[in-house]
Amino acid sequence: MQAEQAKPKPLARSKLTAHGPRKFMGEQKSYQIGDVLNFSDTNQDQWENSSFESKQSYHQRSSTNPREQYYMKENEYSELTELRMRTAQMEKTLRWWSECTSNWREKWSKVKIERNKAREEVKRIKVAYENAEKELNVLRQQKVLLINENTNLKQEVSDRSSQSNSDESVVKSFT
Structure with missing residues (x-):
């Protein structure tokens, strides 16, 4: 068990603001402060089509x-x-x-x-x-x-x- 906990978590991008969760375009799931958004959680199309x-x-x-x-x-x-x-x-x-x-x-x-x-x-x-x-x-x-x-x-x-x-x-x- 300790070996599993020692593994580093995959890199992720957080899109949480001080005002609460932000939703990406077309995304139904909402996030709370402290949640981490992994790249695997969204489609590649959503990343490409979203306007930053x-x-x-x-x-x-x-x-x-x-x-x-x-x-x-x-x-x-x-x-x-x-x-x-x-x-x-x-x-x-x-x-x-x-x-x-x-x-x-x-x-x-x-x-x-x-x-x-x-x-x-x-x-x-x-x-x-x-x-x-x-x-x-x-x-x-x-x-x-x-x-x-x-x-x-x-x-x-x-x-x-x-x-x-x-x-x-x-x-x-x-x-």
Whole structure:
């Protein structure tokens, strides 16, 4: 017998209030203070279909002392205040991130514009460089041609002058 008494009782949920027994929806059996409601006493459907009030409203109905109700309302007010502060902080954080993102987009668009301008300028400079290089090659070829022509002309002049000198010497010798 002692072994049977030592077994722990199964976990149960009590729905008794200070005002007396409470009935679940659709339940015919009433309970007295000190009774324990086991999960096996009701159908699963009754648990799923029953509407449970919030803890705060349950506590407000169960407390008869106005001081307790005052403290519960004060607690509710402080929780609401804390929620408002958290909400305000979250909104502030969201605004900050939004501004940060928009600033980043604006700066990045400026950087893109500058980068694209620099690329276009590099393309123009490359084209100008290639044109200048082509012109330089043409001028070098002209220079080589002019140097060759100048050399040929000097050779001709020197040949003519040597011929004219020899002709003068022949003419002088005849005179």
